[in-house]
Amino acid sequence: MGAGHVHRLYLDRASPVHRLPPHCKLVAVLAFVLLVVATPRERMWAFAAYAVLLAAVAAVARIPFGTVVRRTAIEVPFVAFALLMPFVATGEKTTVLGLWLSESGLWSAWDILAKGTLGVVASILLAATTEPRLLLLGLDRLRMxxxxxxxxxxxxxxxxxxxxxxxxxxxxxxxxxxxxxxxxxxxxxxxxxxxxxxxxxxxxxxxxxxxxSRGYDGRMPLLDDVGATAGQWSAAALLPAAALLVAAGAWMGI
Amino acid sequence: MHVPNGFIDAPVSVGAGLVAAAGVAVALRGARRELDDRTAPLAGLTAAFVFAAQMLNFPVASGTSGHLLGGALAAILVGPYTGVLCVSVVLLVQALLFADGGVSALGVNIVLMAIVTVLAGYGLFRGLLKVLPKNRAAVTGASFAAALVSVPASAAAFTLIYALGGTADVPIGGLATAMLGVHVLIGIGEALITAVTVSSVLRVRPDLVYGARELIGRPELRVQAPVPAQA
CATH class of the missing domain: 1.10.287 (Helix Hairpins)
Structure with missing residues (x-):
């Protein structure tokens, strides 16, 4: 009970990413994740580029690499599922390291691992740079x-x-x-x-x-309002904009 | 197990998001009817309960354990609309804060784990109560059946969504068999936990079991002369 009211997932730092208004970050993460999901899986370089983008965000936000890696443990059940894919999927078979595996299954495993991991890391960064209370305030601002x-x-x-x-x-x-x-x-x-x-x-x-007894009438009083300036919106848009360039490149088949 | 990003392709994810939004909108209206201005604190605390209950591990056999999903349980205890809201909010918080379940797959997860489980589970629960005798054993039995069906129903819905927008070409027939097989087993565990939980709540506060509130009234207060202590 005596513990602080800061959530254990939140890492308090003084960084530009932490200072961004929560709704800008929410929109940025959602746009980023949707772009990642819509990227064709054959363009492996695109996923490497996305990973570099996320690493840049983590560096700017001064979130230690180890913390992010440790928290990705949440996706372990899906890694297991992805590793099963090459064995159960149909289609042409190839031999990898002496194992008789489905080619499309290998692609699927890669697909799930790459997109799943990028999404997990994006969410981890969001939670590490935004107080939970502010995240909900951000959802409120987005007309939820x-x-x-x-x-x-x-x-x-x-x-x-x-x-x-x-x-x-x-x-x-x-x-x-x-x-x-x-x-x-x-x-x-x-x-x-x-x-x-x-x-x-x-x-x-x-x-x-x-x-x-304290006057609640079905609405919560708004204690701190978080408006966003055009500058903050454009700062938050950097990540999805860069991702859009990568995705556009991937769609055009570079 | 939550569906992560990239498991279902983008168009189907967005479509499921729209279905989920519509379902949650209906649930919001219904929950106000179930709870009026008490909705926010009561549904919030129930969501916290579902979240905590999912952390409790039930040992199955040597080393393996499972945990509660809670869709059917929440619907039976607090009503179907509030139940959908509670599980949806749990999924939302898990996706945003704990990176459990993809942000882009949130719609899929809400449809599967909040809407389908509640519709299948609560529908069966009420149907059974109509034909069963009105007592605690019947309510317990109906909760067992509701939870048992809710999990494979969710798995079947997953297979359907996967057939529409899955990113791997796994044979759908095989996937359906495997998913249903595994989830019937999970469903038995879910059913056992749900039935005992509902039965224990019925014993103490029967008025708090929303699904059976008109069947079983409050127990009446009985006053007895104190029994002298045996020396």
């Missing part, structure tokens, strides 16, 4: 329905509280000698989930009453 951003705000604000509740339940179970070994533990664990739901929902009821 207020109710949705409010729900997301509450989820972020209480996510750690609910997770800590789950942690205390785990300690309570462990201190009573419980150990989840196999499927027979389901009953106990699912009862914890049920209790967690009740505690979360009842906390929601209390939060609502506390808000009503």
């Amino acid at each position: 329905p207020q109710l949705l951003t409010q729900i997301a705000t509450f989820m972020l604000r209480y996510g750690d509280v609910v997770a800590a509740e789950l942690g205390r339940m785990r300690v309570a179970r462990a201190s009573r000698g419980f150990e989840a070994r196999d499927v027979r533990a389901t009953g106990v664990l699912a009862k914890s989930v049920g209790a967690l739901f009740l505690r979360s929902y009842e906390r929601g009821e209390r939060v609502h009453l506390a808000m009503v």
Whole structure:
């Protein structure tokens, strides 16, 4: 409870990327990712160029390389899926290192790995340079329905509280000698989930009453507004603009 | 497992994004009916709950474990519209903050994991409750069936989207068989967890199980003379 209110994914630095308004960064990341996805997979150089662009952003934002690499671990399940592709896909077969593999499957594996990794790194950079609270404010500025951003705000604000509740339940179970070994533990664990739901929902009821007693009328007061100047928009547009050049080159078949 | 960027091609991703936006818009209207001005805090805390519950690992057998997806559970506990909103918000936050699931594939993920699971799961749940006797065992059984069906339904929808915009030429028939096979197994786990969870909530606060709120009233307060302690 005494911990700071800065999210652990956010890396506080004084950099131009950190200072950009959140909605500009959101639009830039979305445009970048869509361009990457739309790039033909045969143009391998294009993906290398995208990676260089992201590395440049990371350097400007002073996000350490190691941090980014460590956080890409989130895509491990998909790497496994991608590695299966050459074995299950149909089409012409080739021999690679003595293995009988599908050629189109190899391309697919490359496709998933390259595009997936670029997308993951783009999201990691976004989360590392933007406070979660500001990200939601950015979504609000992009005309996302207020109710949705409010729900997301509450989820972020209480996510750690609910997770800590789950942690205390785990300690309570462990201190009573419980150990989840196999499927027979389901009953106990699912009862914890049920209790967690009740505690979360009842906390929601209390939060609502506390808000009503402070004058809540269905809208959240806007505490800090984040406007964007033309200069900031164009700074944020650098990444997707460079990506557009790469993508255009790839489509024209360089 | 969340669909990452580049798994589904750009046109189909954008199309799924539009479907997801329409679905979420309908859910927003419906959730206001379910919860009125309590929507934001209650749906927010339920989303936090779904997010935390997904972190709890259930051991299956030697070393392997699975976790809850929560679409059917959220729909049964807080209602279908709020359920869609909660799972969608969880997916949004996971994509933006944790890079789990691609930003361009967010529409696909919302359609698969929020809309399809809730429609299939909650639809079956309500259908079963119409024919089953009105008691706790029936609600538990219906939750089991709802969660069991919601996971393979989502896998089937994934296969369909993949057939439209997949980037690898994997034979669709084989993919469908493999996806459904694996997800029926996952569905059994999901069903077990969902059923026990719903049953335990029913025991304590039956009024909080939205899907069964008119079947089971609040337990009445019974006052008994204290039993003298046995020495």
